[in-house]
Amino acid sequence: MDFIDYYRVLEIENSAKPEDIKKAYRKLARKYHPDLNPNDKEAELKFKQINEANEVLSDPEKRKKYDQYGKDWKHAEAFEKAGRSSGTRPSGGGQRAYSGRFSEEDFSDFFSSMFGGGSHRDFGGQRGSEVRYKGHDFKAELQLPLSAIYTTQKHTLTIEGKNIRINVPAGIEDGQTIKIKGYGGEGINGGPKGDLFITFVIQNDTRFQREGSDLHVQEKLDLYTAVLGGEIQVETFDGKVRLKVQAGTQNDTKVRLKGKGFPVYKKEGQFGDLYVTYKVTIPQQLSDKEKELFTELAKLRSHEKN
Amino acid sequence: MKKTEMITIQTFCTYHGVEDSLIYRLEEVGLINVYEIEEQKYLEEDKLSELERLVRIYKDLGLSPEGIDVVVQLLEKIDRLQQENNYLLQKIRRLDQ
Known part of the structure; x- marks a missing residue:
């Protein structure tokens, strides 16, 4: 566990006044707010850090304790015991202006370790006792090989200890997210359940390159x-x-095989195209006879040119 | 739309501690839909996550409904650009091979 310099987190001087702290916090929180930075884990972490820094520095009691013990926070408890006569207790203070989606x-x-388990603040808003409310949404990631999404398949996921069977439609894209309604957290006071959002990470386990629903592949073609x-x-x-290969096919010639590509997402029976690029291989380690014949061919060519 | 798949504006506002005028302003700028059944105003349960996001942006960032609309449009644009970027990266990787 490392010491965290909360002043550095909020990019302020140690002598910063309460209004400077508030200003710095609000500016950084606007920049890293998770609703403005969806799917950005770095911003999410930064947002948590600035919230924590604000929680400490905007509360005079907590700030005092933090300033007093600073890097020696590990010994804070011993110091506290020694100077118990002062008898201060951390209050609930601090102003959390941002809800985000965080808990303590x-x-x-x-x-x-320095302040105990957070200050029991409700970050989600007021909890009306009889209000029905929708549960939290869950997020999950499912990694699948490209070969597995050529056809629509059923997969079983375990979310919060529950098995969920889902249909993964053929042709799903890498990074695509699908919503499974009602598989999120329990609703509050009998409210509806949240939803489950699954993001697919597709790893290519084939020799084909995918571009949307089109596939690309290289094929060796012998010189002859x-x-x-x-x-x-x-x-x-x-x-x-x-x-069929045409006579005189050049290296890197590309041919299109219509409908031999990847399935189009949620369009049953529709497929993209397969593009085959020919890579002509030149024979190596020629025998004497081959060399002789190639030389002969070369001569014929040069005669034609002249 | 069935009444069972709806939540009253009053319920939503009580829970989130916001004025119902905010909901009507969000409707005015076209960010949400409000339904009226038997003289009671409702919101779709299905769209609650999205509305909660709008309320968070409103409360946390202090933006007006028009400002939220701009943010939402820019976020959608970023999303489209990211998808396009992914597609182009796929293409570059293929050309590099």
Whole structure:
């Protein structure tokens, strides 16, 4: 557990006046407010830190204790015992102007060890005893390999000890979030349950590159087929297909296989395209006979040019 | 819309400690919908998370409903740009290979 310099967190001098603290806190809280920085974990952490710093520095009693013991906070209790005659007790003070979505569990270990378990403030607003209210939304992340989302599949998630079976539609995007209604926290006073938001992280376990619903792949093409034309076998996501290669095919030629790409999200039966890029391979370690024949070919070419 | 899937404005405002005029102002700028059933004003339960977000922005950041509307539009724009950015990154990664 490290010492936290709350003055540095709020970017103020140790001699800052209460109004400077309030001003600095409000400015930083506006910058890092979680509603303005969705899915930004760094901003969320920063917001927690500035809330904690404000909790201490805006409360004269807490600030006094913090200033007094500072880096020696580990010995604060011993100091307290020694000077018990002063008999001050931390009050509930402090002005938390921002609700965010935080509870006192979000305070650092440093804060808890110095001031105990937070100041029991209700950050969510007033709790009307008979008011029905919607429960909290839950967030979860589901990692799936690309090959698993080629078809619609059922997956079982464990959220808060409960198993939830969900249908993952084919073609879901990396980073996409879906909402499962009513699978969040319990409602208050019989209010509706919150919702569950699942964000998908798709890892590519295939040799295909995905671009929306289109797929891209590179295929080796031997020199002779590239020059003379012929037929090759290409592996697509759902099996092999035979492709005709035109005579004189250049390296990096791209061909499109319509409908052989990835499924389009929530459009059953619709698929993107597969783009195959030919990579012509040049033979190496030629035998004497091959060298002779290639030289012959080269000569023929140069005669044609002249 | 069924009444069972709605919550009265009064209930919402009591819980959050806000004036009902805020709800009507948010409706005025087009951020939320208010429904009237048997002379009682309701909000959709389904949209409560979103409304709570608007109330947090209002209370925490001290913005007017018009200001909140601008923030919401900018956040939507950021979201669209992030999606576009992800798509372009995918494309660059593919070209790099």
